[in-house]
Amino acid sequence: MFRRLLHAQTDPPPARSAPRGRFSPHPALVALVALVLTAFSLAAPAAYAAMSRDAAAAPAQVLTWTAGDGYMGYTSAPTTAVAGPATIVFENSAATGNTTGMPHTLTFDTSNPDYNTDVSLNIQASPSDSGGGRHTAEVTLTPGVYHYYCAMPGHMMSGELTVTAAPGNDTTAPDTSASVSGTKDASGNYVGSATVTVSASDAESGVSKVEYSLDSGAYADYGAPVQVSGVGQHTVAFRATDKAGNTSAVKSVSFTVVAAPPEDTTAPETSATVSGTKDASGNYVSSATVTVTASDAESGVAKIEYSLDSGAYKDYSAPVQVSGVGQHTVAFRATDKAGNTSAVKSVSFTVVAAPPEDTTAPETSATVSGTKDASGNYVSSATVTVTASDAESGVAKIEYSLDSGAYKDYSAPVQVSGVGQHTVAFRATDKAGNTSAEQSVSFTVVTAPPQDTTPPDVSASVSGTKDASGNYVGSATITVTASDSGSGVAATEYSLDGGPYLPYSAPVAVNRAGSHTFLYRATDKAGNTSTAKSLTLTVVDSKPPTDCPETDDRSTVFVGTVNTGIPNRVTTNGCTINELIEDHQAWASHGVFVSYVEKLVADLRHEGVVDQREAGDIKKAAGRSDVGKPHTARTEP
Template sequence: MSPRLIALLLTAFLAVLVPATPAAAAPVQTLTWTGNNSTTEYASAPTGARPGETTIVFENSEATGNTTGMSHTLTFDTTTPGYNHDVSLNILANPFDAQDGRHEAVVTLTPGKYRYYCTIPGHTAMVGEFVVSDGTGDTTPPVVTASVTGERDSSGNYVGSATVSLSATDAGSGVASVEYQLDGGSWTAYPAPVVVSAAGTHMLHYRARDVAGNQSEEGMAHFTVVARPGDTTAPSVSAAITGTQDTAGNYLDVATARITATDAGSGVASVEYQLDGGAWTAYTAPVAVTAAGAHMLHYRATDVAGNVSPEGMAHFTVVRSDTTAPVVSASVAGTQDGDGNYVGKATVTVTASDAGSGVALVQYKVDGGTWTAYAAPVPVSSAGPHTVGYRARDVAGNASAEGSVAFTVVAGGDTTAPSVALQVTGKQDGGWNYVGSATVTVTAADAESGVGFVEYKVDGAAWTRYAAPVVVTALGAHTVRARATDVAGNVSAELPGSFTVVAAPPPPDACPVSDTRETVVIGGIDSQVANVDTGNGCTINDVIDETAEYASHDRFVKHVKAVTQELVANGVLSTGDRNRIVTAAIESGVGGGGLATADGGKRKASARA
């Protein structure tokens, strides 16, 4: 299975963790986080925002500097004291997922401070915070500065390229946005340093706005870029086509084109590609081709000095490994009257399966509305007749036929969803990790029609009916979600939780100075039974303890019989091995007037009580 397909399936599951809330009006602002190859910090993140409905953008792609295919999450902290806990956000992004690493969610922010972090193991140093302010009392605009860096000639011109970095601060409500305008073009949001490689004189204007709406004066950076002298050699460019191939060399379901360009002179300025005779397009990330059929990819590169490489060409064929559409169905639940109408609310559950490439997308529409991605059962509460359509598509691109269910909702009944609570318990270490196992307990309550059933899912598993506390023993980080449905069909919001299970430390060695002879030897008599560890660091010879003091030989033999019987019960010894050890004890003469030593001799011993 290719990395892109794995990321697609993983993201399709985790996308339900962050359902976007439909908005009556456009969000008041957009906040953007980006990720790259770092495991210690986000590539960029906001520091301030205004309250209200907000579009959260998290992009972790090659365009933002992630060249290794590394996954990151953007997760809002909902437990640490001192921060706002009213936004549940957990976005997983990978450069090869279905959105090419760029995801959006709509949330509502309130005044205060939010903390965010990455939940991927080993990435926990990726953490930060931002302040949401209504701007009351702040009338001072932000301070914004620019610096231009790069190799310079004796006249102060930048050779090959110039990089402009912007920095903004605001001691009041906080910086909300930074923008720049290059050579009279449009104003553009500033996410990262701007590289200017075109030869000539350039003018870059910049400005910033704080959360209170105060805008700084426009700043300006003026500089000249000249071509690197002496570079007349075009870049070297190549392409690699990857993916799963059949015996004929065709690519199954998807072929990914990666283009690489190098230039030892002035450096690569741009890379472009053309697919199947289409327009030339800037290459910024691997190109995934999923359309079945033969394809032709042309590519070229241009260096800073303006030298253009000859066009390269790659041809390949994509075929579908899966030609069967998914199976999709829907069911309607809720309280019905004598005529079969649903009282107060009907809940539509859509289920899809695909035995081939797997389900990629499930959609529904209510009463002829727009198609919407299906993430959870759909409640319909408005009185009157309704039709809910549904369809599904698999990873190979096969689409099911559209299905529909029709029903009527009448006024009255229970329209309030149940409440659900989730608790994780177990023995914890100093880092709040659960040692050996964690127990997940889910409870639900409904004051009207009553709880119908409770469901949970752990990590990537399917939704499962909850009957008893769930014990999780697998080591590592885990996520759990729970929801409840009442008898009237109302479904609660999904409740998330996360925890980590670590291995229990080994028990202390009960016999730090142990008898490690290869076989069980008693008073010089070798039983020929392996002298194994009994499970706590003590060997069988240690447990028999032939050098201790015993009142008589008979007392010693009884001791050996007792301890070996316990070892049989614990699975350490077989019955036959036990008999050989007891026989050796009988023949040893240990106990009584003296204790046998390893060489068969005797030593004086006082009576053992």
């Protein structure tokens, strides 16, 4: 019996190297066959075939390792074997030279991909164990190289076992590949020269030779990477043959070699940037990072160097972080592959200490906006706007949750259109990681009412003292009412005697004697305006007004002899527009009259008697009139 002990390998497996220790060569039946075939060449094929059949039928090969008192190498170990079943014998006993009772192990390495890893074997043997130090194991070997070693502390025992394929079984050609290396230009051509490296492997009998051909020339043995320096296009073909005589298919790599450019005498271009968190004064808080870049369009950048605060120059390989509080200067330069060094440049900056730690969470608030109904519910949708502020480190993010859902990042006002009650919770986190307490706003969204397309209902009534003829004595008061069952009344307007529509806010008193026409209309909140309605009435007074400058009841406004076509309306003091113009009195000059009219129409515009267009027409008529001009003969209309 043998024991397999699984334990930690305190000594790592050594790199692949030549076997160590004293190794006794194993008798080789194949060598004997070869000798016989050499002596009797005519009978070689038949004899070789017979021997191969006998070898295939023979018991599995026995591979023996022995150990003694030494810990720098096995006493004996095989170096070669043939693929297939094998009996591994490991003996560490007095018979093999162990007089001290020292234990040893035989371990096959399964962790190194450079070796075969398909046999897991770990045998520990000592003269005093139950097997007397001799143990065996049955394994199956495959072509390749196995690495073995002693897995006990202080031992330096290791070696390699090379396994070849059984004779006559290798019919597979080697695997081949090639790579091209060298300095490339922007077009991918090799500058000056290119180096072709060919590799070949054969898992069975092993590679016998590798050959290459340059630009369709004769094949030559490949022993080292091939350097091609001739300018132009090139093709390197390659193939390999294994020890069983199998030759791989020809493969090739193609490339172009170009002449080296003229000598580079221009230094690299350099620049640097400083990054980090800045305060309001532009100083870097806690630290600043300097990033240096360099470029060279000819030979290329070989190295970049920097100096901090006039110190010695150092190689630059990564951004330089400067954390010392105070002013700093980083100088930098670069050297190209032709040896040209750039002029020194520098960047200066100031690092300040970080402010006290921020432990205060942000302030948060939210508002809800939208169209409300009479009950305060939001019609169709509501929009929630969240704001946050942090006077220390600043706000890093705002989050919200709708109706107890998962929190989401807030980046714009949240519109909620689902009908029903809703709650929007919100919170904010500052750059120091402090998160505010959760707050919330609640509201209700209701369905929008049907669209309002019906204008308001509007009516008017007249009150006052009437005479026997139904005329109103002294004055009449007109009251307008409007209603809208849809969106509601937005505005009511009226027009008296052809004047502009004015907002209606209270009953309108008409106290100018004469016939009057009163128009009225209303508009609802949906923009529907009712058709204008009208009523007519007559006001009589036995005592006509005596406080007007003159009497002028013409139907349109005249300025001198210029007819504006504007209705001669009654103003708020009971006088007509014509009576207030006073174009029949003597004026000191035409300019004085025009200035008077301009002031008058401004007052009438303010009172709502005329609109902006009509006011402008009256001022233009005053300018065209001859009122106030000297030596003017006027004819009364």
